[in-house]
Amino acid sequence: MVYDKVIEIIKEEFDVDEVNENTLLREDLGTDSIGLLELVMAIEEEFDIEIEDANLDDIKTVKDVVDSIEKIKG
Template sequence: MDKIKSRVIEIVAEELAVDVDEINEDSSFIDDLGADSLDVVELVMAFEEEFDVEIPDEDAEDIRTVDDAVNYLEDIL
């Protein structure tokens, strides 16, 4: 597992209080992991802080799964 993906999964587990083993690439933050819209905003903020990037709101709206987050971060880093 690459570094970005593993760190995204760690952040998701920490922010949403779920076990790392419950998270896979296509896990939806809301549908599969029980996040609400505020949790998703907090996840995006955690990604921004961890990777020292700024994610515009219009891009953040498209980040709905672990894979979405990983692909987005890989593209901008």
């Protein structure tokens, strides 16, 4: 399932234990633009997709990440 894999990646990338669909990437995880790019690269590699840089501003929560993957994968 996409959600479970995204949670796993985020926990690993940000070294956190508690993450849910409402977790804010910047505010709750303290990520900056570089951290977000590293997360996107890990997700792109895992799901064999490409997330357009223009869409990064729309990704604020874990749910946004999952929705973006599901939209790309169809």
